[in-house]
Amino acid sequence: MKKSICIIGSGIAGLHLAYALKDEFDITVIERRTPEEIKEGRIMSTQVHFGSTRIREGRFNMPNWGEQSEIESIHITIGNQKLFAGMLQKPALSIDQRLHYARSMKDLAKKGVSFRLEKVDKENVEALVEGFDLIIDCTGKNGALFPFPIESELSPFLAPQRKCIVGYFTGIKANDPPGIGVTVLPGVGEMFEIPAITEQGPVTILFIMAIPNTELDVCKGVKNASEFTHAMSGAVQQFFPDVYERLDPEKFKLCDRNGFLLTAVTPVIRKPYLMVHDKLVVGCGDSVFLNDPITGQGCNLSSFCAEQLYEALIEWKHSKWDGELGESYWKRTKPFVKEVTAWTNAMTEPLPEHVVQLLLQGSQDQVKANEVAQWFADPTKAFEAFFSRLNV
Ligand SMILES: Cc1cc2nc3c(=O)[nH]c(=O)nc-3n(C[C@H](O)[C@H](O)[C@H](O)COP(=O)(O)OP(=O)(O)OC[C@H]3O[C@@H](n4cnc5c(N)ncnc54)[C@H](O)[C@@H]3O)c2cc1C
Incomplete structure (x- = not known):
């Protein structure tokens, strides 16, 4: 008989795991929202999937989005000085998670994966443990359902380092070559400009990461889509002249009334396994490895860790699933989690002088x-650049 696995949450981590594991195990996915509710709801992220994530998506036969709006480059600007556009080795892609999750859930259901529509909470989660050989907590950034222990050396912050101000807009001409714009405004924050695909077609995502209570923190008190659009347009005009030059005021609008998001994340890294009533429970994705979105690594980290968990479960397919398997999963993921987290946390601080020099060399x-x-595609390279002695 196949072992049974319950995946709670069908986001990046849960979907990767459901696709990867469905032929080897008996999979149940519990998700609090229907595909329609997700599709019609609020945007959730800016979700750039770099080359390695897209390779894993191919490996696990996840939906293919074609080559529309591929991201070929990263444009770097510091202050008002455009430095360069660096080319990615493999194109990246940003698909609105509302579209991605809804389509993938329907596809998985057609392929025989059981879905249960339910919001699991901390009070009823333990009852689930009895019914399955393994529970995987993929509930995302709102906090794990289980008390996975915090890794304090990787979790230095007690509060968000940035306010996230995100809108999906039409009316902005793409930059050339097509790519992500990264603008660093020392002392106040950053902006990502990202070409993306939504249900309504191509959009440009504007993602301001404002240091709280600085002049870039422009959406305090904003209550609706029209106030948001007004605040974003003013911020672009004041702080991001390169984007403003490409903005057509007549056509500048949100792709839909739910195409904006105001949020903030307190990064926290947890050891991703524990035993509950003698049964192994693991976490994957933001529920256990939650970083600030400032480096755009959350989807890629979730995808990487899902693949490592898949490999561990296949290796242990016929053995007892206990703390040893949990530790094996953690050992496989920890070095990468550490490097992504160290780089991401460093990006919330002023850029070190040797990194500024590397950027200037790029120009x-x-x-x-x-x-x-x-x-951005391989954050171990960023870790090396920021922390390797050779560069200091
Ligand atoms: C503003 C912002 C911008 C970002 N930009 C990027 C970027 O450019 N690139 C990048 O790689 N990453 C980015 N990220 C991070 C990325 O979105 C996340 O890392 C990624 O979505 C994590 O996937 P996940 O599966 O862990 O969680 P999620 O995608 O959050 O999915 C969790 C799922 O669990 C369900 N769920 C939650 N609680 C329960 C419950 N109690 N019961 C049942 N179901 C539940 C939810 O409905 C959801 O479907 C960004 C994040 C933010 C906030």
Whole structure:
């Protein structure tokens, strides 16, 4: 008889795992929202899937989104000085999670995965443990359902380091070559400009990461889509002239009334397993590895960790699932989690001088520019650049 697994949450982590594990185990996914509710709800992220994530999506036969709106480059600007556009080795893609999750859930249901519509809470979660060989908590950033222990050395913050101000807009001409714009405004925050695909077609995501209570923190008191659009348009005009030049005021609007998001994340990293009533419970994705979105790594980290968990479960398919398996999963993921987290946390601080020098070199040398673009696709390279002694 196949072992039974319950995945709570069908986001990036839960979907990867459901696709990867469905032929080997008996899978039940519990999700609090229907595909329609997700599709018609609020945007959730800016979700850039870099090359390695797209390879894993292919490996697990997840829905293919074609080559529309592929992201080929990363444009770096510091202050008002455009430095360069570095080319990615493999194109990235940003698909509105509302579309991605809804389509994938329906596809999985057609392929025989059982879905249960239910909001699991901390009070009833223990009852689930009895019914399955393994529970995987993939509930995302609102906090794990189980008390996975915090890794304090990787979790230095007690409060959000940035306010996240995100809108999906039409009316902005794409930058050239097509890519993500990263603007760093020392002392006040950053902006990502990201080409993306939604149900309504292509959009440009504007994602301001404001240091709280600075002048870039422009959405205090904003209550609705029209106030949001007004605040974003003013911020672009004041702080991001390169984007403003490409903005058509007649056509600048949100893709739909739920196409904006105001949020903030307190990063926290947890050891992703524990035993409950003698049964193993693991976490995957933001529920256990939650970083600030400032480096755009959450989906890629969730995807990486889902693949590692898949590998561990396949290796232990015929053995007892206990703390040893949990530890094996943690050992496989910890080095990568540590490097992504260290780089991401460093990005919330002023850029170190040697990193500024590397960026300036990128404006003189396309090879260096391409190396910087690759930091986002392979964050171990960013970790090396920020922390390797050779560069200090
Ligand atoms: C503003 C912002 C911008 C971001 N930009 C990027 C980016 O550019 N690139 C990138 O890689 N990452 C980005 N991220 C991070 C990325 O979105 C997350 O890391 C990723 O979505 C995590 O996937 P997940 O599966 O862990 O959680 P989620 O995607 O949050 O999915 C969790 C799922 O669990 C369900 N759920 C939650 N609680 C329960 C419950 N109690 N019972 C049942 N179901 C439940 C939810 O409905 C949801 O479907 C961003 C995040 C934010 C906030």
